[in-house]
Amino acid sequence: MALHSHTRTSLRNDRNLPSARSNGVGGVGGNPLPVRSKNSLTRRTVASGQRMSLEDGDADSGRVRVAVRVCPKNAEDLSSESDFVDCIELQPELKRLKLRKNNWNSESYRFDEVFAEKASQKRVYEVVAKPVVESVLSGYNGTVMAYGQTGTGKTYTIGQLGKVDPSERGIMVRAMEDILAETSSIRDTVSISYLQLYLESIQDLLAPEKSNIPISEDPNSGEVFVHGASVVQVRDMEHFLEMLLFGETNRHAANTKLNTESSRSHAILMVRLQRYKWLEEKSLSLLSMTSFNDSSSSSNVPIVLKSKLLIVDLAGSERIDKSGSEGHMLEEAKSINLSLTSLGKCINALAENGLHIPTRDSKLTRLLRDSLGGTARTSLIITVGPSSRQYSETSSTIMFGQRAMKVVNTLKRKEEFDYESLCRKLENQVDSLTSELERQEKLKNFENANLEKQLEECKTALAEAENNLADRDKELENSAFQNVLADTTQMYEEKVAELIKQLELERSSRSNLEEQLILEQKKTDDISILLEKQQKGNGRPKVKGPGDVTDE
Numbered sequence: 295m296a297l298h299s300h301t302r303t304s305l306r307n308d309r310n311l312p313s314a315r316s317n318g319v320g321g322v323g324g325n326p327l328p329v330r331s332k333n334s335l336t337r338r339t340v341a342s343g344q345r346m347s348l349e350d351g352d353a354d355s356g357r358v359r360v361a362v363r364v365c366p367k368n369a370e371d372l373s374s375e376s377d378f379v380d381c382i383e384l385q386p387e388l389k390r391l392k393l394r395k396n397n398w399n400s401e402s403y404r405f406d407e408v409f410a411e412k413a414s415q416k417r418v419y420e421v422v423a424k425p426v427v428e429s430v431l432s433g434y435n436g437t438v439m440a441y442g443q444t445g446t447g448k449t450y451t452i453g454q455l456g457k458v459d460p461s462e463r464g465i466m467v468r469a470m471e472d473i474l475a476e477t478s479s480i481r482d483t484v485s486i487s488y489l490q491l492y493l494e495s496i497q498d499l500l501a502p503e504k505s506n507i508p509i510s511e512d513p514n515s516g517e518v519f520v521h522g523a524s525v526v527q528v529r530d531m532e533h534f535l536e537m538l539l540f541g542e543t544n545r546h547a548a549n550t551k552l553n554t555e556s557s558r559s560h561a562i563l564m565v566r567l568q569r570y571k572w573l574e575e576k577s578l579s580l581l582s583m584t585s586f587n588d589s590s591s592s593s594n595v596p597i598v599l600k601s602k603l604l605i606v607d608l609a610g611s612e613r614i615d616k617s618g619s620e621g622h623m624l625e626e627a628k629s630i631n632l633s634l635t636s637l638g639k640c641i642n643a644l645a646e647n648g649l650h651i652p653t654r655d656s657k658l659t660r661l662l663r664d665s666l667g668g669t670a671r672t673s674l675i676i677t678v679g680p681s682s683r684q685y686s687e688t689s690s691t692i693m694f695g696q697r698a699m700k701v702v703n704t705l706k707r708k709e710e711f712d713y714e715s716l717c718r719k720l721e722n723q724v725d726s727l728t729s730e731l732e733r734q735e736k737l738k739n740f741e742n743a744n745l746e747k748q749l750e751e752c753k754t755a756l757a758e759a760e761n762n763l764a765d766r767d768k769e770l771e772n773s774a775f776q777n778v779l780a781d782t783t784q785m786y787e788e789k790v791a792e793l794i795k796q797l798e799l800e801r802s803s804r805s806n807l808e809e810q811l812i813l814e815q816k817k818t819d820d821i822s823i824l825l826e827k828q829q830k831g832n833g834r835p836k837v838k839g840p841g842d843v844t845d846e
């Protein structure tokens with residue numbers, strides 16, 4: 295079994311794995327078992343815009359994972375120890391390490407993973423650190439630590455830059471590669487601080503003039519801060535490597551000043567991650583508080599995940615008496631011992647489920663408070679040398695690792711409601727709705743104008759049609775009138791002709807009558823003359839003719 299599974303679904307996979315108790319992951323005879331099982335429940339709390347979510351799963355998921363890595367023999371080992379057999383024998387398939395005290399006496403220890411001398415940096419990263427990095431990317435705090443005797447490959451495992459041979463890249467470089475690959479340079483923020491803890495003083499490896507930087511703690515969350523240390527936002531891998539090299543140079547310079555090749559300080563790379571995501575949740579009281587509880591907006595609560603990854607390269611854990619330190623070196627060794635001893639004490643207390651965890655005894659344990667017995671996912675790699683000469687240090691390193699395996703953290707994810715983004719999002723929504731409204735308004739106006747134009751056109755067309763119709767009617771009317779007129783004319787012509795005819799008839803009858811009248815008149819005149827002659831002749835009264843006028 296790997297320390298954690300390698301895939302992105304490692305958390306789920308871990309939960310599906312049998313617990314340490316059942317699979318025997320542990321120390322001698324499966325001895326170190328998780329003793330704290332606070333995280334056996336899934337629980338979520340909401341408080342003042344913040345919430346902590348516990349990782350669900352079995353009690354084993356928060357246990358500190360411990361792997362052991364055996365370093366290759368160094369020149370000294372090779373020259374002086376040809377007669378001796380190695381004190382270490384690995385059984386990788388059983389994930390066991392056998393520590394041989396002598397030919398008759400050996401102990402076997404089980405770890406979460408054992409790496410032989412030839413194990414690649416890639417494999418070590420993927421088994422030890424990658425699951426922690428994935429956790430950090432999901433919003434949990436995480437810690438990867440290397441512990442071991444001087445010269446056993448802690449810095450090689452953790453801090454190797456791999457400039458000459460990229461396959462030698464250590465955990466810091468590979469972790470940042472994964473983090474940068476998984477985060478958005480626009481939405482998310484990745485920043486680092488690089489510190490060293492030397493003689494109980496925290497120094498800034500990115501700004502060497504800063505030393506004795508105080509540690510502070512949030513009394514409510516217990517979160518540890520190193521205010522005053524430089525925090526540099528990582529732009530890209532090149533930028534990160536530059537800073538790492540700068541920090542390494544500063545650490546190396548300090549060592550050189552002390553005339554030693556070995557790291558006399560603990561180096562701590564602190565990676566802070568701030569990621570945004572949209573929460574799919576409908577039942578949060580906060581939603582009703584903010585009245586975004588309609589189904590459309592409740593599924594869109596922006597939250598910010600803040601997580602921290604500590605990658606710690608501890609100083610060598612050799613014994614003072616054996617190293618023969620004197621003077622300043624003795625002070626230094628004592629200081630290293632103090633911090634490592636207090637780390638060991640905390641681990642013991644946690645492993646035994648003690649009531650008091652002495653985290654305040656040293657700055658190292660204060661810095662690592664969240665990593666051991668806290669809310670972080672923690673992996674420890676212990677490095678050992680194969681040489682029998684180092685039996686005692688190797689043995690104490692192994693015992694340190696075995697005790698660490700008993701520590702169970704309670705993985706918690708800190709989620710904060712991102713009011714700023716919510717506000718921004720709502721503002722954007724308002725903006726887009728307003729512009730949509732304006733667009734609709736414009737469209738409506740345009741459509742109205744269009745309709746009015748169409749109406750006008752219709753009216754004109756109608757008027758034209760009416761005119762045409764009227765003209766047609768007129769035309770029709772005219773042609774009927776013409777007909778009527780023609781008929782009438784004809785009628786009148788006939789009438790006139792008839793009247794003319796009648797008139798002529800009348801005229802002719804009148805002229806006949808006149809002629810008759812003249813004749814009659816003549817007759818009358820003749821008769822009158824005749825009568826007058828008679829009267830004159832016999833004295834009789836004269837007879838009146840039709841044309842005579844008489845006074846009565």
Ligand SMILES: Nc1ncnc2c1ncn2[C@@H]1O[C@H](COP(=O)(O)OP(=O)(O)OP(=O)(O)O)[C@@H](O)[C@H]1O
Nearest residue numbers: 365366443444445446447448449450556557609610
């Ligand atoms: N697994 C390994 N493969 C190849 N070389 C290794 C390995 N482990 C260690 N080394 C080499 O051994 C030497 C000592 O390693 P390193 O400096 O990493 O030890 P250390 O534990 O960090 O020592 P110190 O505590 O004194 O700083 C280095 O030259 C390193 O390259």
